[in-house]
Amino acid sequence: MSSRITLNNPQRNDFERGQTDTFHINAEDVGDMYKIWIDHDNTGSKPGWYLNKDGYKTIFCGKVTIIDNDRNKVYAFPCYEWLSVDEGDRQIARELCLSRASDGTCLQ
Numbered sequence: 405m406s407s408r409i410t411l412n413n414p415q416r417n418d419f420e421r422g423q424t425d426t427f428h429i430n431a432e433d434v435g436d437m438y439k440i441w442i443d444h445d446n447t448g449s450k451p452g453w454y455l456n457k458d459g460y461k462t463i464f465c466g467k468v469t470i471i472d473n474d475r476n477k478v479y480a481f482p483c484y485e486w487l488s489v490d491e492g493d494r495q496i497a498r499e500l501c502l503s504r505a506s507d508g509t510c511l512q
Contacts, residue, residue: 406434419444437479439510442468443497444487452488452496468500 411427412418418425444451470479481500486492501510 406431433474436475436477437470437472437502438512439499439501440468440470440481441497441499442483442487446489446496452486452491 409429409431411425411429413425413427446452466482466484468481468483470481471477472479479502481502483498483500485495485498487496487498488494489496499510503511505511
C-alpha cells in the first residue's frame, strides 16, 4: 500500500468539465496494482464530479488510468459513479478495482 498522493497541478484548475487531467508522480514501488482509493475533499464551487467513459468530468468517475513506466504496465480502474454529496449515492470516496468478484470485493 502506498501513502496518500494528492493530485494538484498548480498551473491549471484541475478536474473541470470537459478536460482530461494528467499528473506525473514519483511513488514507491507497490508491485502490481489491483485496486486504488479515490476521493476528494468536497471543497470549492460545485465540487461533485463524475468521470464519463472518456474520462471527462460531467460534474461523475468513469475510469482512472495509471501508467507504470517502471513496469511498462497500464492499469485502468473503472468507476462510472458520481463523487458527490449531492448526486448518485452521495459518496465522495470510492475503492476502484481492476475487476470484482460477484460479491463486490476486489479480485487480485
